[in-house]
Amino acid sequence: EPEVTQTPSHQVTQMGQEVILRCVPISNHLYFYWYRQILGQKVEFLVSFYNNEISEKSEIFDDQFSVERPDGSNFTLKIRSTKLEDSAMYFCASRHRGGAGYTFGSGTRLTVV
């Protein structure tokens, strides 16, 4: 069964550093998403991406965040200058056109020290 692949599974970074979280969505999916889950809390929507641009973003997704689909397969989330409160699990998801079924990746656990 097709999967959404996220790398790395765990990343530790120093406060103020830039991090890039990588995702490979399912190949024929057209809609891409990033979600965040701070430890012990709910899963929160960050951003959706369609047709090579952001289609919606939440209030969490401030200027420190950016997303990109640099080639035909990867979908990345960049945090420019990490803060301690960025420590969380980040989930990537993708969806086919017209489908309501999301496929989530297994997540990247980001720890900012």
Next chain:
Amino acid sequence: AQKVTQAQTEISVVEKEDVTLDCVYETRDTTYYLFWYKQPPSGELVFLIRRNSFDEQNEISGRYSWNFQKSTSSFNFTITASQVVDSAVYFCALSVLGNNNNDMRFGAGTRLTVKP
């Protein structure tokens, strides 16, 4: 605006008990999807079910069953004869088809502990 409420923060049961996890949602849209996900200690989100707003039939899958009631905006999840392996955090989520984004909004989750 979309909102999902899971009022039960934590539930603890003894193995073989039945347990129901509540989910209440809010949306002004008439076309939407409801989901349940399981998050085991390993952290991944495991898809359990998707239900669209036009299908109010209840569903049973093994020990799992779901009760969708549009009249009360609820989509409750029952585990029959619970097992220790059912211990996890369970999330209810809502996705609206009113726009292309179709982004998913999650409830706060219910932590279920099943004791042997």
